[in-house]
Amino acid sequence: MSTDPELAGAPASSAHPSRSTTPAGAAKSRTRLFAFGAVGLLVVAALAWALVGRKDRSVAAAKPLDTPRVEGQDIRYSKTFAERSGIKLAPVVTASLVPVVNAVGTIDFDPEHVAAIGTRLRGLVTRVEKFEGDSVDVGTVLAVIESGDLGEAQASVSTLEAEKVAADLNLKREKELAEKHLSTAREAELAAAEAERAEHLLAAARQKVAAISGHGSRSTRFGAHELRSPLKGTVVERKVSPGQAVEGELVAFRVANTEHLWVGVDVFEKNIGLVKLGDRVDLSPLATPGEAFGGRVARVGAVIDAESHSAQVRVEVDNADGRLRAGQAVDARIHGSARGERPTTLVPTTAITFVDGKPTVFVSTGEGSVRVVGVEIGFSDTSRTEVKSGLTAGQTVVSDGIFALKSELFR
Numbered sequence: 001m002s003t004d005p006e007l008a009g010a011p012a013s014s015a016h017p018s019r020s021t022t023p024a025g026a027a028k029s030r031t032r033l034f035a036f037g038a039v040g041l042l043v044v045a046a047l048a049w050a051l052v053g054r055k056d057r058s059v060a061a062a063k064p065l066d067t068p069r070v071e072g073q074d075i076r077y078s079k080t081f082a083e084r085s086g087i088k089l090a091p092v093v094t095a096s097l098v099p100v101v102n103a104v105g106t107i108d109f110d111p112e113h114v115a116a117i118g119t120r121l122r123g124l125v126t127r128v129e130k131f132e133g134d135s136v137d138v139g140t141v142l143a144v145i146e147s148g149d150l151g152e153a154q155a156s157v158s159t160l161e162a163e164k165v166a167a168d169l170n171l172k173r174e175k176e177l178a179e180k181h182l183s184t185a186r187e188a189e190l191a192a193a194e195a196e197r198a199e200h201l202l203a204a205a206r207q208k209v210a211a212i213s214g215h216g217s218r219s220t221r222f223g224a225h226e227l228r229s230p231l232k233g234t235v236v237e238r239k240v241s242p243g244q245a246v247e248g249e250l251v252a253f254r255v256a257n258t259e260h261l262w263v264g265v266d267v268f269e270k271n272i273g274l275v276k277l278g279d280r281v282d283l284s285p286l287a288t289p290g291e292a293f294g295g296r297v298a299r300v301g302a303v304i305d306a307e308s309h310s311a312q313v314r315v316e317v318d319n320a321d322g323r324l325r326a327g328q329a330v331d332a333r334i335h336g337s338a339r340g341e342r343p344t345t346l347v348p349t350t351a352i353t354f355v356d357g358k359p360t361v362f363v364s365t366g367e368g369s370v371r372v373v374g375v376e377i378g379f380s381d382t383s384r385t386e387v388k389s390g391l392t393a394g395q396t397v398v399s400d401g402i403f404a405l406k407s408e409l410f411r
Contacts, residue, residue: 233258313334370405
């Protein structure tokens with residue numbers, strides 16, 4: 001067989017390009033081998049992880065869970081569960097109880113120590129002496145109002161005062177003339193009547209000034225009405241400014257003695273019978289629950305509100321240190337003593353939980369064993385709660401860790 005001499009002398013690489021032995025081809029082959037190796041390692045690792053996880057799950061399934069279990073009517077739990085959940089027991093006792101009525105109230109000024117100062121007349125505010133937050137004493141000038149009506153009344157008083165002086169002098173002269181028989185008794189009688197008339201007119205004019213200004217005018221200038229504080233305290237409200245025209249019915253200032261405050265508390269009608277005058281009240285601001293102060297019940301409302309079914313209880317508090325402010329919301333705990341102390345069955349308040357909306361306790365039936373018992377509860381003093389039925393003194397109930405026990409049983 002003949003061979004083409006040109007083909008016979010050609011290099012092998014030119015005759016078979018697919019079998020190249022160049023450096024680039026070798027590198028590509030090594031890359032493929034490395035990729036296949038990495039995928040293989042990942043597959044092996046995944047299989048190993050699956051086998052280990054399966055083994056762990058098998059071990060976990062074989063080990064029993066340390067949770068409460070139901071045996072008949074009782075619920076049993078281990079010592080380890082009790083320690084982990086903080087379960088503690090407390091006895092059911094018979095003792096006296098002073099109920100605590102919980103409510104929310106608002107601090108306000110004591111109405112017996114607040115004054116509303118009105119303008120009383122029409123006029124123009126020419127000067128304001130005191131502003132919100134200023135301290136005042138009895139008689140301190142708060143503002144000055146120029147009033148034409150007051151000026152006319154004061155001018156009338158001055159005129160009548162002069163007429164009264166003239167009438168008195170005329171009466172004196174007529175009496176002297178009558179004694180010397182230089183005048184008739186009739187003229188002396190007329191002079192006495194005129195003097196009396198002047199006196200009555202002057203008294204009426206002064207009364208009018210007092211009615212307009214609220215008191216005898218102390219200003220030396222006609223028509224200048226001075227608004228004065230009737231008590232010692234702090235200006236808590238101001239509704240006038242210089243240059244303002246006012247009418248007689250405007251309340252221009254409110255002055256309050258902030259050392260005397262009271263708390264208005266709404267108590268539901270089912271609890272209002274527990275509260276009486278003088279009962280101790282523990283109070284704490286909602287904004288700062290850790291801060292506490294005390295008060296006393298000063299008034300118990302006589303009317304039940306038809307919508308809220310509650311009556312207002314007034315609690316007086318001492319604010320000599322000035323730490324309280326009107327308008328603050330507070331928690332109130334009234335120690336209601338109206339029904340007196342009487343023996344009753346008590347459990348720690350923490351022992352009571354609610355199952356399906358009903359009060360329930362866990363009664364101990366032995367070591368590591370309890371039974372769910374429904375109870376009827378009454379009043380509470382916060383730390384202890386009255387049990388009307390369902391328990392008897394001498395029994396033992398779960399007082400702490402009850403949430404963990406309940407959550408394990410009813411989840």
